[in-house]
Amino acid sequence: MLEVFLDQFLGYASLERGLAENTLRAYGHDLRQFLEFLERGGVTDLETVNRDRILDFLEESHDQQGLVAASLARRLIAIKVFFRYLFQERLVSANVTDTMEGPRLWKMLPEFLSTGEVEQLLKVHAKTTDPLERRNRAILELLYASGLRVSELAGLLLRGLNLDDGWLRVVGKGDKERLVPVGRPAQAVLRQYLAEVRPGLDKTGEAAQVFLSRNGRPLTRDMVWIIVKAAGRRAGIAKEIYPHMLRHSFASHLLAGGADLRVIQELLGHADISTTQIYTHVDQQRLTEVHRRFHPRAT
Numbered sequence: 001m002l003e004v005f006l007d008q009f010l011g012y013a014s015l016e017r018g019l020a021e022n023t024l025r026a027y028g029h030d031l032r033q034f035l036e037f038l039e040r041g042g043v044t045d046l047e048t049v050n051r052d053r054i055l056d057f058l059e060e061s062h063d064q065q066g067l068v069a070a071s072l073a074r075r076l077i078a079i080k081v082f083f084r085y086l087f088q089e090r091l092v093s094a095n096v097t098d099t100m101e102g103p104r105l106w107k108m109l110p111e112f113l114s115t116g117e118v119e120q121l122l123k124v125h126a127k128t129t130d131p132l133e134r135r136n137r138a139i140l141e142l143l144y145a146s147g148l149r150v151s152e153l154a155g156l157l158l159r160g161l162n163l164d165d166g167w168l169r170v171v172g173k174g175d176k177e178r179l180v181p182v183g184r185p186a187q188a189v190l191r192q193y194l195a196e197v198r199p200g201l202d203k204t205g206e207a208a209q210v211f212l213s214r215n216g217r218p219l220t221r222d223m224v225w226i227i228v229k230a231a232g233r234r235a236g237i238a239k240e241i242y243p244h245m246l247r248h249s250f251a252s253h254l255l256a257g258g259a260d261l262r263v264i265q266e267l268l269g270h271a272d273i274s275t276t277q278i279y280t281h282v283d284q285q286r287l288t289e290v291h292r293r294f295h296p297r298a299t
Contacts, residue, residue, distance in 0.1 A: 001044060002035040009085050030078040033061070040222050041242065042229065047092050051100060052111075052240070054079060060244060063275070064149065066173065076100065111239065112248040118144055120235040131197045132214060136227050138186075138193040139211060139219075143228070143243055145186035147250030147268055149173075150221045150243040156210045161194075163187050172269040180267060251279045 010028055013019045019027075037057045043049060054076070061067045061075060080097040087095040113121065122144070125137035143153060152170040160169035167181050182190070194210075201207075203216035211219045224243055232241030239245070247268070254264050265276040 027078045030075045112252045124231045124234045134197045138189045141186040141189045143246040145183045146180045147247045150224050154219050157208050178269050255279045
């Protein structure tokens with residue numbers, strides 16, 4: 001759907017701006033990834049794209065694809081050139097990228113939920129008897145309880161669960177396995193789902209994945225995205241919620257509670273401690289805000 005605008009842009013960039021073939025190929029690759037990201041999030045109109053949505057894309061590119069600052073800056077440049085074209089052609093009413101700077105963006109603080117907002121989100125499906133909503137509750141509980149990436153949750157296998165000992169085994173980036181603990185509230189919800197809901201979804205009795213669709217197929221990343229986004233709306237939370245935000249919340253709340261950064265790195269499956277260190281800035285931001293609000297000489 002949004003691909004039409006990309007084709008028009010690439011034609012313009014080639015014929016009227018005379019960009020080199022390699023540049024066009026790079027722009028095309030980055031922008032296709034961006035448009036796929038938008039469509040996964042339910043965006044059908046480029047007019048609705050805002051700065052936060054672009055930052056979310058860059059953040060996902062950093063966290064899930066491991067892109068470094070230079071690659072993220074290149075992606076932002078492609079988006080900026082694309083939106084400049086859209087604005088010039090009056091395909092959007094404003095260029096939302098005008099004030100966005102490149103090289104520093106990947107260090108932007110990740111957005112996360114407060115503990116109160118998490119409670120709101122987890123209560124959305126708390127009293128339901130609908131099987132799919134009970135499944136969705138288990139998904140939300142597990143995303144927050146264990147800080148899983150959405151791809152890790154979608155690919156989670158039954159044989160990777162050990163609820164008696166309170167942990168699960170996931171396959172993360174680079175096919176690296178790690179053990180992740182599961183808190184008691186999430187354990188309880190998962191047990192109910194496995195005992196009372198999943199057998200009705202597994203039409204063949206042979207499905208390997210933990211979370212299944214209405215038709216008994218493994219859930220996709222996009223389906224999990226839709227589930228989380230819908231729960232955020234139902235919870236009445238003003239922020240636009242996406243699965244990775246629960247991972248950020250998991251890490252941020254651990255750090256705020258006094259967890260060691262190296263432990264958080266291991267739980268998240270980060271190969272490099274520098275990726276985890278962004279959460280120290282989140283905690284510093286929280287401390288600064290508390291100081292500003294309550295200290296008599298803060299302002």
